[in-house]
Amino acid sequence: MINxxxxxxxRRWEDYRKFTVIIIMIIIGELIxxxxxxxxxxxxxxxxxxxxxxxxxxxxxxxxxxxVNSGAFVWDEVDYLIWLVETVQEVVDVPLTLDSPNPxxxxxxAEIHKGIPMINSxxxxxxxxxEIMPILKEYKSDVIALCISDxxxxxxxxxxLKIAEKLIDSxxxxxxxxxxxxxxxxxxxxxxxxxxxxxxxxxxxxxxEWNTGIHMTCGLSNISYGLPKRSLLNQAFLIMAMERxxxxxxIDPTDKDMIKxxxxxEVLLNKDPYGKNYLKAVRAGELD
Amino acid sequence: MINxxxxxxxRRWEDYRKFTVIIIMIIIGELIxxxxxxxxxxxxxxxxxxxxxxxxxxxxxxxxxxxVNSGAFVWDEVDYLIWLVETVQEVVDVPLTLDSPNPxxxxxxAEIHKGIPMINSxxxxxxxxxEIMPILKEYKSDVIALCISDxxxxxxxxxxLKIAEKLIDSxxxxxxxxxxxxxxxxxxxxxxxxxxxxxxxxxxxxxxEWNTGIHMTCGLSNISYGLPKRSLLNQAFLIMAMERxxxxxxIDPTDKDMIKxxxxxEVLLNKDPYGKNYLKAVRAGELD
Numbered sequence: 001m002i003n004x005x006x007x008x009x010x011r012r013w014e015d016y017r018k019f020t021v022i023i024i025m026i027i028i029g030e031l032i033x034x035x036x037x038x039x040x041x042x043x044x045x046x047x048x049x050x051x052x053x054x055x056x057x058x059x060x061x062x063x064x065x066x067x068v069n070s071g072a073f074v075w076d077e078v079d080y081l082i083w084l085v086e087t088v089q090e091v092v093d094v095p096l097t098l099d100s101p102n103p104x105x106x107x108x109x110a111e112i113h114k115g116i117p118m119i120n121s122x123x124x125x126x127x128x129x130x131e132i133m134p135i136l137k138e139y140k141s142d143v144i145a146l147c148i149s150d151x152x153x154x155x156x157x158x159x160x161l162k163i164a165e166k167l168i169d170s171x172x173x174x175x176x177x178x179x180x181x182x183x184x185x186x187x188x189x190x191x192x193x194x195x196x197x198x199x200x201x202x203x204x205x206x207x208x209e210w211n212t213g214i215h216m217t218c219g220l221s222n223i224s225y226g227l228p229k230r231s232l233l234n235q236a237f238l239i240m241a242m243e244r245x246x247x248x249x250x251i252d253p254t255d256k257d258m259i260k261x262x263x264x265x266e267v268l269l270n271k272d273p274y275g276k277n278y279l280k281a282v283r284a285g286e287l288d
Numbered sequence: 289m290i291n292x293x294x295x296x297x298x299r300r301w302e303d304y305r306k307f308t309v310i311i312i313m314i315i316i317g318e319l320i321x322x323x324x325x326x327x328x329x330x331x332x333x334x335x336x337x338x339x340x341x342x343x344x345x346x347x348x349x350x351x352x353x354x355x356v357n358s359g360a361f362v363w364d365e366v367d368y369l370i371w372l373v374e375t376v377q378e379v380v381d382v383p384l385t386l387d388s389p390n391p392x393x394x395x396x397x398a399e400i401h402k403g404i405p406m407i408n409s410x411x412x413x414x415x416x417x418x419e420i421m422p423i424l425k426e427y428k429s430d431v432i433a434l435c436i437s438d439x440x441x442x443x444x445x446x447x448x449l450k451i452a453e454k455l456i457d458s459x460x461x462x463x464x465x466x467x468x469x470x471x472x473x474x475x476x477x478x479x480x481x482x483x484x485x486x487x488x489x490x491x492x493x494x495x496x497e498w499n500t501g502i503h504m505t506c507g508l509s510n511i512s513y514g515l516p517k518r519s520l521l522n523q524a525f526l527i528m529a530m531e532r533x534x535x536x537x538x539i540d541p542t543d544k545d546m547i548k549x550x551x552x553x554e555v556l557l558n559k560d561p562y563g564k565n566y567l568k569a570v571r572a573g574e575l576d
Contacts, residue, residue, distance in 0.1 A: 190555055190556055190558075190563070191562070191563065194558035194561050194562070195558060197556040197557065197558065198557075198558065201531070223556065227555070227563055227566070227567075228567070228570045228575075229548075229552075229570055229575045232548050232549065232551075232552040232575060233552045233555060233556060235549065235552070236527050236549050236552040236553045236556055237552075237556050239524050239527040239528060239531075240527060240528065240531040240553070240556065240557075243489070243527075243528040243531055243532075244531075257545075260517075260520055261520065261523065261524050263520075264517075264520040264521045264523070264524040264525075265524045265528070267478055267515070267521060268478055268485040268511065268521060268524055268525050268528065269485065269486075269528075270478075270482035270483060270485065270486065273482050274479070274482070275478070275479065275515055278515070279515075279516070282516045282517055287516075287517045287520060
């Protein structure tokens with residue numbers, strides 16, 4: 001178990017290299033999500049050992065943040081989210097990603113979170129933006145910003161770029177350092193429309209070209225919704241998105257094939273010069 | 289064994305879907321290459337059964353062309369290449385890729401090749417170009433065109449684009465349909481220079497944007513030369529290159545992880561609308 005000295009909190013991912021898998025992409029572990037049946041059941045049973053095990057496994061596999069979500073519980077979301085934060089922080093010292101559209105849940109969870117949390121998520125919807133912005137300020141938290149506006153879900157690259165521009169402008173006005181912000185272009189299933197992959201890839205590239213310092217992340221697995229062998233599609237899409245400028249992803253870090261490909265991609269994209277980290281991972285047997 | 293009726297030759301890759309793995313990328317199987325020790329040994333022993341087995345396996349795994357190379361034999365290259373063509377054509381009816389820088393070897397092998405072969409390769413080096421062009425014309429062959437000129441190996445995207453432009457202009461003047469030409473941007477090892485990946489990716493994108501109808505292929509595995517776990521690097525690089533417009537690759541088609549990722553990438557890039565081929569492969573158990 002990782003030492004939970006208060007000073008250990010909120011170290012940036014570079015520090016975690018010492019005791020976890022070396023990774024350059026910023027990985028947000030998605031597994032503790034109540035929309036997954038097994039997790040919903042374990043939360044309901046308050047099976048702390050199970051939740052702790054999943055949290056630890058994700059960090060050991062390279063997660064820089066651990067997402068916690070209790071949104072499947074309409075009436076008890078807040079209580080369960082607090083329980084998740086307390087439970088998970090007993091065993092890991094990476095920051096947690098507090099995952100809810102509900103400002104009350106986010107605020108209460110941020111309050112008891114030790115160290116600086118990540119908020120998942122703010123959007124460009126006026127009401128949601130206005131309610132969540134004060135939480136970002138109060139807790140100086142990192143934040144995932146989803147490309148959704150009051151006009152609904154984006155339908156094109158242009159829709160996404162307009163929302164992104166609006167969000168970036170607002171963050172700058174509010175004096176939120178863009179290095180704290182992880183923009184999610186909003187991934188929709190390729191099974192619905194064959195252009196949905198390109199929409200996300202082109203958005204990532206354009207926003208990367210703006211060079212604002214904002215991070216690009218995505219809830220990757222939506223791309224494969226409705227198709228079998230989802231992990232394969234997720235893996236290929238992640239490599240493509242990294243190639244366009246994605247520097248973070250919300251994924252299952254225990255998917256070893258995915259992590260192996262990420263490490264290879266980092267060498268190919270010159271984010272891991274001379275494959276130094278790659279070679280270290282090979283020597284440690286992590287790529288076997 | 290596949291029926292070797294003369295009429296079976298030179299069907300385009302679409303026809304092979306009936307009896308081989310469904311694949312949209314045009315795959316050139318690279319395994320029968322005398323620079324690989326085991327192949328060199330088997331060629332020297334004239335172990336026809338072994339060579340036939342490797343040829344069949346590649347086609348069964350989805351190869352649209354089977355490369356044959358005997359270049360490791362300085363004095364006997366021509367005889368061995370002829371033997372390889374005869375041996376491999378006894379068991380597969382996809383066209384072969386005759387792989388040699390030696391015009392005499394290419395000409396003699398093309399002469400006995402049943403159906404239309406692919407020539408690997410022509411370059412923009414004046415002497416080589418002048419010697420190989422007549423072979424393309426006489427046998428109406430497909431051809432891999434490598435981005436090398438009399439100035440040597442390209443050092444940048446611009447170098448590659450200049451050579452590509454020169455080659456495309458020459459092919460058009462010679463009335464060679466660009467649909468017969470597979471341009472290889474020349475892949476150099478990422479272990480030597482971290483920018484070598486981007487050089488190839490950016491070249492592929494630019495040439496794709498020209499919309500000339502020329503195919504883009506590459507001798508992919510050079511990228512990972514000098515690093516361990518090469519297959520991982522090759523896989524990630526292929527996905528990136530597909531995303532930029534690569535529509536063919538010279539690979540080991542028996543690398544099942546690679547083929548699985550290619551099929552996933554085809555869905556994501558809308559080359560396999562609604563994942564029709566992907567779903568067929570899933571049902572056939574090919575993605576397990």
